[in-house]
Amino acid sequence: MKIKMEPITGRYGNFNIDGVNHRIYWEEAGEGIPLVCLHTAGSDGRQYRALLNDEKILKNFRVIVYDMPWHGKSSPPQGSKVGHYQLSTKSYVSQILGFIDGLELIKPVVMGCSIGGRVILHLASDHKEKFRALIGLQSAGHLDPYYDIDWLHRQDVHGGEICGAIAYGLMAPTSPEEERFETMWHYMQGGPGIFKGDLFFYKFDGNIGDKVKQIDNSKCPIYLLTGEYDYSATPEETKILADTIGVDMVKMKNVGHFPMSENPKEFLKYLYPVLNKII
Amino acid sequence: MFNKLTENSESRNSLQIMAKNLNTVFMISTMDHEYIIKIVQGLVAEVKIGPFVMPNYEFKLTASKDEWNKFLKVIPIPGSHDLIALLRRKVLQIDGNLHPLMSHLLYFKLLLASLRPSEKF
Numbered sequence: 001m002k003i004k005m006e007p008i009t010g011r012y013g014n015f016n017i018d019g020v021n022h023r024i025y026w027e028e029a030g031e032g033i034p035l036v037c038l039h040t041a042g043s044d045g046r047q048y049r050a051l052l053n054d055e056k057i058l059k060n061f062r063v064i065v066y067d068m069p070w071h072g073k074s075s076p077p078q079g080s081k082v083g084h085y086q087l088s089t090k091s092y093v094s095q096i097l098g099f100i101d102g103l104e105l106i107k108p109v110v111m112g113c114s115i116g117g118r119v120i121l122h123l124a125s126d127h128k129e130k131f132r133a134l135i136g137l138q139s140a141g142h143l144d145p146y147y148d149i150d151w152l153h154r155q156d157v158h159g160g161e162i163c164g165a166i167a168y169g170l171m172a173p174t175s176p177e178e179e180r181f182e183t184m185w186h187y188m189q190g191g192p193g194i195f196k197g198d199l200f201f202y203k204f205d206g207n208i209g210d211k212v213k214q215i216d217n218s219k220c221p222i223y224l225l226t227g228e229y230d231y232s233a234t235p236e237e238t239k240i241l242a243d244t245i246g247v248d249m250v251k252m253k254n255v256g257h258f259p260m261s262e263n264p265k266e267f268l269k270y271l272y273p274v275l276n277k278i279i
Numbered sequence: 280m281f282n283k284l285t286e287n288s289e290s291r292n293s294l295q296i297m298a299k300n301l302n303t304v305f306m307i308s309t310m311d312h313e314y315i316i317k318i319v320q321g322l323v324a325e326v327k328i329g330p331f332v333m334p335n336y337e338f339k340l341t342a343s344k345d346e347w348n349k350f351l352k353v354i355p356i357p358g359s360h361d362l363i364a365l366l367r368r369k370v371l372q373i374d375g376n377l378h379p380l381m382s383h384l385l386y387f388k389l390l391l392a393s394l395r396p397s398e399k400f
Contacts, residue, residue: 146367157382165384169361173354229357231364 008052010073017069017077017098018091024099025073026066030058033132033278034108036100037065038116040138040258041087041202042152042163042195043186044072047113050264056272060279061109066099070194085197089206092119097127109278111135114233114257115201120222121208121215121241128220133278135223135271138257140233141241142207149203152196160188163195170257172229175266183261215245223274224249229256280347281307281314283394284323291393295321298386303379306336309344321386338375346370353396362388 007029015022027045029052037048045065052063067074070085096119100108109132112120117139124134152162167187171180187195215222226238228251235251242249252259252270259267284291298321307314313329315336342350342365349359358364362384365371373380380387 147363151377151381156378162381162384165388166363168385169363169388172357173360229360231358231361231367 006053007058008049012073013102015098015102018094021078022069022095022098023075024066024069026064026099027052028062028064029053030060030062032060032062034103034105035061035063035275036096036105036108036110037063037260038096038110038112038119039065039068039071040114040116041198042071042167042190043183043258043261044068044189046072046186047183047258047261049261050268051260051271054268057268057275061275064103064105064108068198069095070191070197083193085191085193087115087198087201087205089119089122089201092201092206093122093126096123097130100130107132109133109135111137113137113260115198115206117224117233118202118206118208121212122206124215124217124220124222124245125208125211128216131220133221133223135225135274136238137259138226138230138233138238139224139241140237141212141244142209143203143232143237145203149196149199152199153193159192159195160190163190164188166195167258170230170232171262172227172254172256174229174254175256175263179262179264183258186261212241212244217245217247221278222247223277225252225259225270225274226250227252227255227257227259229254232257280309280312280344280351281316281394282326282328284316284390285326288393291390292322294386294389294393297321297389298383301379301383301386303338304336305375305380306334306339307347308339308341309347310341311344323390336375338373338377338380340371340373342371350391351394355395362391 008027010027012025015024039045039047044067048065070076110120117136120134120136164184164187168184224238224242226235228235238249250270254266255263301321302319304317315327317325358368
C-alpha cells in the first residue's frame with residue numbers, strides 16, 4: 001500500500017551549550033530563509049507539524065523545529081538527574097543561540113509560542129543583530145501565577161493527565177477536536193516535572209520587566225500574534241507589550257494558546273501575511 | 280442547572296473510563312443555589328439540591344449563576360470556556376481537598392462541559 005510521505009526529515013545532533021553536551025533532535029523541511037520555531041512549555045516540536053507540511057511556506061522558508069532538551073526526542077543534557085529541571089532565561093537563550101550556531105544558520109527568523117513568545121523578547125533585547133525577524137505567538141511580558149503549579153509534579157497525581165488537562169483548557173472550543181486532542185497528547189507525553197520546570201521561566205525568571213523598553217524594533221522587526229481564547233497570555237497583555245515596543249499586534253479569532261497546533265488552518269491565515277513581509 | 284448531571288447521556292457515561300477509580304462528593308455553588316454531586320467509580324450517582332444544613336463534601340466550586348451560564352453556552356466566549364479560565368479571571372473559587380479534582384482535572388472539565396447543548400466527546 002502506498003503511503004502519503006511528508007516532506008519532513010528528522011535528525012539528531014550533539015551541541016555544545018554552555019560547555020555541556022546536549023543531544024538534540026530537530027525536524028526540518030523547505031528551502032530558503034531559515035525559520036526556527038520554538039514550541040511551548042512541556043510540549044515538543046510536533047506542534048509545528050502543519051508548518052512543516054505547508055507547501056506555500058516551504059517554497060521560501062527552511063522551517064526548522066527542535067525539541068528542547070528534556071522534551072520530545074531530545075535527551076536531557078549530559079549529567080542530568082530527575083527532579084532538578086528548571087528552565088532559566090540564561091539557559092533558554094543559550095540553548096537557542098547554541099542550536100542556531102550549531103546549524104550555522106545566518107540571520108534566521110525565530111518564531112516562538114508561549115515561553116517561546118516570551119524568549120523572543122529577550123532575543124530582541126540582547127541579540128537583535130543575529131536575527132532577520134522575530135515572531136511572538138502568545139507573547140506577554142510577564143505572567144502572574146493564577147493556579148498552583150506544584151500540582152503539575154506530584155507523585156500522587158499522574159503528570160501526563162494533569163498536564164494534558166491544563167493544556168486542553170487553553171485551547172479554543174472552536175478548534176478542531178482532532179487537533180486539540182493531538183495537542184493535548186503531546187502534553188500527556190512529557191517527562192515528570194518538565195512542564196513545571198519550563199513554567200519557572202514563564203512565570204518567574206523570564207519576566208522581561210523594564211528590559212522591554214530597550215527593544216529596538218527598527219533593528220529587527222517583531223511581529224506579535226495572539227489567540228483570543230488564550231487566558232494565559234491574553235490578547236490584552238500582548239497589546240500592552242506591543243504598545244510598549246511600538247509595534248502592532250494581531251488578535252487571532254477562534255484560536256487559543258497553541259495556534260499552530262490546535263487550529264493550523266486558521267493560524268496560517270494570520271501567519272502568511274507576516275511571512276510575506278519578511279521575504 | 281447541575282441536577283441534569285444525573286440524566287443518562289452517552290457522552291457523559293463515556294467519561295467514566297477516565298475516572299473509574301474515583302469516588303468523591305463535591306459541591307457546586309452558584310451563590311443562589313448549592314448542589315452536592317456524588318461520583319461513584321466515575322459515574323454521577325446522585326445530585327442533591329440545597330439549601331443544606333450540614334453539607335459534607337471534599338471540594339467546592341463557587342461562581343455566580345451568570346458565570347456558570349456563560350460557561351455552559353454552546354460556544355462559550357473567551358475566558359468562560361474552561362474552569363481554569365474562570366480561575367484566571369478570579370470569578371471561580373475552589374476550596375477544600377483539591378486532590379480528587381486535580382488528579383482527575385480533565386474528567387471534571389469534560390463532565391461539566393457535558394451540560395453544554397450538543398457537546399460530544
